[in-house]
Each structure stands twice: as C-alpha cells, then as structure tokens.
Amino acid sequence: MNEITNPKPNDHPLLIDGPLSSLYDELLKCRSCPRIVEFRERIALEKRKQFRSWTYWGRPIPGFGDVHAQLLILGLAPAAHGGNRTGRVFTGDKSADFLVKCLNKVGITNQPKSEFLTDGLKMNDAFMTPVLKCVPPNDKPTAEELRNCSHYFEDEMTVLSNVKVVLALGKIGFDAYLRLIRQKFDFKFKDLPFGHDKRYLLPNGKILWGCYHPSPRNVNTGRVNASMMIKLLSNVKEELDK
Numbered sequence: 001m002n003e004i005t006n007p008k009p010n011d012h013p014l015l016i017d018g019p020l021s022s023l024y025d026e027l028l029k030c031r032s033c034p035r036i037v038e039f040r041e042r043i044a045l046e047k048r049k050q051f052r053s054w055t056y057w058g059r060p061i062p063g064f065g066d067v068h069a070q071l072l073i074l075g076l077a078p079a080a081h082g083g084n085r086t087g088r089v090f091t092g093d094k095s096a097d098f099l100v101k102c103l104n105k106v107g108i109t110n111q112p113k114s115e116f117l118t119d120g121l122k123m124n125d126a127f128m129t130p131v132l133k134c135v136p137p138n139d140k141p142t143a144e145e146l147r148n149c150s151h152y153f154e155d156e157m158t159v160l161s162n163v164k165v166v167l168a169l170g171k172i173g174f175d176a177y178l179r180l181i182r183q184k185f186d187f188k189f190k191d192l193p194f195g196h197d198k199r200y201l202l203p204n205g206k207i208l209w210g211c212y213h214p215s216p217r218n219v220n221t222g223r224v225n226a227s228m229m230i231k232l233l234s235n236v237k238e239e240l241d242k
C-alpha cells in the first residue's frame with residue numbers, strides 16, 4: 001500500500017487528545033540526540049524508492065493504542081522506512097506485517113494489517129510503544145541515546161497505570177523495563193535473563209514477558225515463527241483474562 005502519503009500529527013489520536021497529548025507534543029519537538037536526529041531526517045529526505053511519493057514522518061514516534069490497557073507491547077525503536085515513514089510504531093514494515101497478523105489472530109487488534117496512520121487499526125486492551133522514540137543508525141542506539149530517551153517511556157508508564165503485562169519484543173526493551181523498575185526495587189538483572197516466552201513477576205506486581213523481536217532477520221532465520229508468536233500471545237491473553 002504505497003499510495004497513502006503524508007502522515008500528519010493531527011491524524012494521531014493520542015496527539016490530539018487524552019492524558020498523553022502534552023507529553024507527545026513535547027516529544028515531537030525533541031532533538032536531544034544529534035546523531036539520531038541527523039539520521040531520522042536524512043532517511044526521511046532520501047526515502048526508499050518504493051515510497052518516493054510519501055512525505056516521511058521523520059520525527060519521534062508516539063505510542064499507540066488504549067491508554068487504559070492491561071497489555072503493553074514494548075518495541076526497541078521505529079524502523080527507518082516503517083515508523084519513521086508512517087508516524088506510527090509497528091506500521092508499514094515487515095516486522096509490523098508479521099506482528100500485527102499474529103496479534104489479530106488472538107484478537108489483540110481489530111485487523112491483520114498495520115500500514116499507515118489512518119488505516120483504522122485499533123488495539124484491544126493493548127498499547128504499543130518503542131523504548132527509543134526515533135530510529136537509530138543500524139538499529140543500534142548508544143547507551144547515552146537510550147538514557148536521553150528513557151524519561152519519555154517513564155512518563156508513558158505513569159499514565160499507563162492499568163498495565164498488568166509488559167511484553168518486551170527483544171532484549172533492549174526487556175532491559176529498559178527492568179531498569180525502570182530497578183529505580184524503586186532492588187534486584188539483579190542476571191536473575192532475570194531475557195528469553196522467548198520467559199515471564200517474571202516483578203516486585204511492582206507486573207509481569208514482564210520476553211519475546212523474540214519479530215524482525216525480518218529473526219523471522220527469516222526461523223528464530224521466531226508465526227506459530228511460536230501466536231502461542232506466546234495466546235498465553236499472554238490467558239493471563240490477562242484471569
């Protein structure tokens with residue numbers, strides 16, 4: 001779907017209204033990481049050939065979904081030609097194709113596709129956000145960039161007070177959530193190793209659930225496949241429905 005172009009802040013429901021709107025308004029202006037700002041804006045100008053007609057978003061990416069949700073789906077960062085183009089997390093790239101199809105199979109989304117900001121996607125009792133709000137070069141943020149960005153995630157978590165399960169797609173998101181909780185509770189990271197379908201009840205009463213990232217590399221190498229992902233998501237749903 002390439003003909004839909006020009007994502008605009010006014011098309012983003014959580015930017016217009018609701019308890020996250022002032023945070024996201026501030027987020028959109030953020031230029032705290034020079035290396036990342038240069039990269040996200042350069043990618044937005046250079047574009048990928050198949051998306052030549054698009055005006056890329058090229059800015060930080062807000063979260064998306066139900067602010068009263070019990071499930072938080074935590075990614076690493078927007079993709080260069082996915083979120084950085086479309087303005088929405090897990091939208092318009094191969095990871096999104098795979099993930100949203102699986103989410104839809106278990107009823108977490110209303111449709112199996114996530115292609116552009118006004119495509120009608122809705123999350124059922126779920127919210128998605130990346131720990132790093134902009135696309136980093138080579139998908140690898142520095143420790144300093146992760147630190148710079150962490151307060152946005154912390155502020156989101158304050159608003160998302162109903163979250164019962166944090167589904168971390170990849171180790172960076174998993175560790176970012178542990179770091180957040182460790183500010184208040186004393187525990188060691190090595191006691192909570194990341195793994196696919198590994199789950200831990202944390203001292204704050206929330207469950208942190210590890211999941212391999214649905215990146216093309218992980219899918220193409222068979223590290224994660226649709227049946228593994230659907231099984232894990234079904235387990236998460238069961239937990240939420242208890």
Ligand code: SF4
Pocket residue numbers: 027030031032033036037060132133134145148149
């Ligand atoms: S990664 Fe985060 S802190 Fe850095 S520029 Fe983007 S929004 Fe700002």
